[in-house]
Amino acid sequence: MVVYSSYGSNLSGWKPIAGDWDGPAAALVAAGVPSGPSAAAPLTLEELQAIADEAIRRWQGAGISASAASRLAAVKLAVADLPALELGRAEGNRVTLDVDAAGFGWFVDGTPADDGEFAASGHEGLRAVDPAAVDRMDLLSVLEHEYGHMLGLEDVAEGVMG
Numbered sequence: 388m389v390v391y392s393s394y395g396s397n398l399s400g401w402k403p404i405a406g407d408w409d410g411p412a413a414a415l416v417a418a419g420v421p422s423g424p425s426a427a428a429p430l431t432l433e434e435l436q437a438i439a440d441e442a443i444r445r446w447q448g449a450g451i452s453a454s455a456a457s458r459l460a461a462v463k464l465a466v467a468d469l470p471a472l473e474l475g476r477a478e479g480n481r482v483t484l485d486v487d488a489a490g491f492g493w494f495v496d497g498t499p500a501d502d503g504e505f506a507a508s509g510h511e512g513l514r515a516v517d518p519a520a521v522d523r524m525d526l527l528s529v530l531e532h533e534y535g536h537m538l539g540l541e542d543v544a545e546g547v548m549g
């Protein structure tokens with residue numbers, strides 16, 4: 388299955404940004420159900436932090452401004468048991484990820500800057516080829532998606548916001 392925001396609070400140098408940052412929550416939901424019970428270890432904030440840094444780098448590579456990257460770096464991250472098949476939720480200035488990826492388990496990439504665990508799969512985008520990633524939700528992809536909501540993007544049919 389393919390699924391296409393630091394942390395803490397350091398207010399020194401903080402500047403308010405105009406906008407509606409308290410809009411409705413944007414949730415990402417798994418398209419199916421896991422084939423069996425998840426034996427995956429719960430996601431930790433430390434794992435999430437390492438992946439979050441790469442997600443911000445990827446948005447910078449896509450051309451977001453330095454101020455937008457700073458906004459993403461200021462997003463508070465949380466791990467919680469979200470309802471049903473919900474993988475992640477962007478709300479206010481917080482991104483919450485489900486503790487066990489809706490029962491699928493998270494693929495937490497030890498080398499997030501290297502996408503060698505995935506291969507092109509025609510019109511479907513990428514597919515997992517590393518056994519550790521197969522049948523798991525890719526934490527980096529989900530976090531990039533939620534960061535997209537933090538940047539004001541809506542869900543679309545394909546790409547990181549698909």
